[in-house]
Amino acid sequence: MSAALIAGRATLAVVHRDAQIFLSYRTRVLSQLANAIFTLTLFHFLAQLVHVDTFDSPRAYFAFVTVGVVILQVLSSCFGTPALVRQELVAGTFEKLVVSPFGALRGIVALTLFPFLYSLLLGSATIALATLLFGLQIDWALAPLCLPLAALSVLAFLPFGLLFAALTLVVKQSAVGTTWVIALLSLVGGLYFPVSLLPAWIRWVSEVQPFSTAVGLMRHLLVDSPLHASPWVGVAKLAAFALLLMPIAIATVSAAIRVGRRRGTILEY
Amino acid sequence: MTETALGAAAGAAAVQSPAADELELWPALELCGVRKRWPKAKEPVLAGIELELAPGAVAWIAGSNGAGKTTLLRIVAGLLAPDGGTVRLDGMAPDRERAAYQRAIGLISAGDRGLHARLTVRQDLGYWAGLAMLGRAAGRAAVERAIEAFDLGGLAGHRVDRLSMGQRQRVRIAMAFMHEPRLLLLDEPTTSLDEEGRACLHAAVAERVAAGCAVLWCSPTGERPGVPLDAQYALVGGRLAAA
Numbered sequence A: 001m002s003a004a005l006i007a008g009r010a011t012l013a014v015v016h017r018d019a020q021i022f023l024s025y026r027t028r029v030l031s032q033l034a035n036a037i038f039t040l041t042l043f044h045f046l047a048q049l050v051h052v053d054t055f056d057s058p059r060a061y062f063a064f065v066t067v068g069v070v071i072l073q074v075l076s077s078c079f080g081t082p083a084l085v086r087q088e089l090v091a092g093t094f095e096k097l098v099v100s101p102f103g104a105l106r107g108i109v110a111l112t113l114f115p116f117l118y119s120l121l122l123g124s125a126t127i128a129l130a131t132l133l134f135g136l137q138i139d140w141a142l143a144p145l146c147l148p149l150a151a152l153s154v155l156a157f158l159p160f161g162l163l164f165a166a167l168t169l170v171v172k173q174s175a176v177g178t179t180w181v182i183a184l185l186s187l188v189g190g191l192y193f194p195v196s197l198l199p200a201w202i203r204w205v206s207e208v209q210p211f212s213t214a215v216g217l218m219r220h221l222l223v224d225s226p227l228h229a230s231p232w233v234g235v236a237k238l239a240a241f242a243l244l245l246m247p248i249a250i251a252t253v254s255a256a257i258r259v260g261r262r263r264g265t266i267l268e269y
Numbered sequence B: 001m002t003e004t005a006l007g008a009a010a011g012a013a014a015v016q017s018p019a020a021d022e023l024e025l026w027p028a029l030e031l032c033g034v035r036k037r038w039p040k041a042k043e044p045v046l047a048g049i050e051l052e053l054a055p056g057a058v059a060w061i062a063g064s065n066g067a068g069k070t071t072l073l074r075i076v077a078g079l080l081a082p083d084g085g086t087v088r089l090d091g092m093a094p095d096r097e098r099a100a101y102q103r104a105i106g107l108i109s110a111g112d113r114g115l116h117a118r119l120t121v122r123q124d125l126g127y128w129a130g131l132a133m134l135g136r137a138a139g140r141a142a143v144e145r146a147i148e149a150f151d152l153g154g155l156a157g158h159r160v161d162r163l164s165m166g167q168r169q170r171v172r173i174a175m176a177f178m179h180e181p182r183l184l185l186l187d188e189p190t191t192s193l194d195e196e197g198r199a200c201l202h203a204a205v206a207e208r209v210a211a212g213c214a215v216l217w218c219s220p221t222g223e224r225p226g227v228p229l230d231a232q233y234a235l236v237g238g239r240l241a242a243a
Helices: A003-024 A030-048 A058-078 A081-091 A094-099 A104-110 A115-132 A141-170 A175-188 A200-207 A210-223 A231-263 B003-014 B069-077 B098-102 B121-131 B138-151 B167-175 B195-210
Strands: B031-036 B046-052 B058-063 B084-089 B104-107 B184-187 B215-219 B229-236 B239-242
Touching: A003 A104, A003 A200, A003 A231, A003 B069, A003 B121, A030 A058, A030 A115, A030 B058, A058 B058, A081 A104, A081 A141, A081 B215, A081 B239, A094 B121, A104 A115, A104 A141, A104 A231, A115 A141, A141 A175, A141 A231, A175 B069, A175 B121, B003 B215, B031 B069, B031 B184, B046 B069, B058 B138, B069 B104, B069 B184, B069 B215, B084 B138, B098 B104, B104 B167, B104 B215, B121 B138, B121 B167, B138 B167, B138 B195, B167 B195, B184 B195, B195 B215, B195 B229
Parallel strands: B058 B215, B058 B229, B104 B184, B184 B215
Antiparallel strands: B031 B046, B031 B084, B229 B239
């Protein structure tokens, strides 16, 4: 059996474990679906207040913000990695990753997979609920393209989560940092309102991170929002973020593990 | 070859395991000048550890609380990096041949952590089989062997957070053995175990030793392992002394 296949199975073991733990809390799925319904209901009624030039109708704003909410779920799953690493440290299960042939580095990357897959499911459910309960109009012909786009988006988002995971290994705390970043991106990333409404001096922030690009492309595919440039420009931008940042993030996590082993803090929490 | 290694190899022969005759004469584990000092500590916790352990040999390292036994085992396990010195297992270094090195190590760390409270015993063992990269069929077989060897059959479907401390310790021990390591690192492994649990542990150690696995057993001074020993050391002042 090839080494890659065995490593793939080890990765699946981590995903399988995370799914087993998640499903051991039987009401968690229901409560998160209920959250999605509450959020959609809130924005459905808030959308009735929206009468601005940017949107043709309240329905257009509801479509806009629903996709933003879905992207926020994917974004939060990527930024959840530091909390997962901390949970492993506290439970003493991180030690098992370090002493296993699979290793801590691959283990940390594998930790990101279940939250991402679950965010895709939850995002799909959110879209389905918005369609069924609030009449969201979806462009079904292009909707399947959202899956590869989501995968590419995660590759672009994930380095940020991995960098915070590295920080967790070294200083043991990074929850506040991830919360701030998610809050900041919610404001300037175009998730709840168009970037064009921001003051001119802060708009540049939407250009230097992949989240605004991802949400723009996702809206284009799902609800036919117009793009300012070719979709391929956005795809290239996401790919560039992934190619540039992923090696940096992996090298940083690797360095954090080395530092932790040398300073003896790798098992502290 | 040093006296220690010869003694250990001779000791392994005394166990009279079938595989003992086939043991190679070079050490399975070789520690040379291993040093470790914690930040802000005046004295090093390990001040030049020298140790050779032959395949199939069992060595006991005794020491008072805080003597550095756990630190030593963590360095050998690849969890911590030493400040100086070298660690070799069958010629492999933990940094250079990491995956192969870790595949050869079985570690029971001190304490009761490292299990997933929400998983069942079988799920937890299955997870470790995956991390140990055993492959699907070999992993399943290893889980079943571990359940049988540590008498976990009645508990296999129980969630870990519903087990007693002794039962959890059996699961932790089973994990260390299930990928058939060539070096077992046991840090106070009998913690919380009843007589039956100790018997399972001793039988499993004997079986691995018979297959040529070396064992490094650490426990506080006075708490002797209940298995035949080939070498005994005391860890005092950061150094190993024959006891």
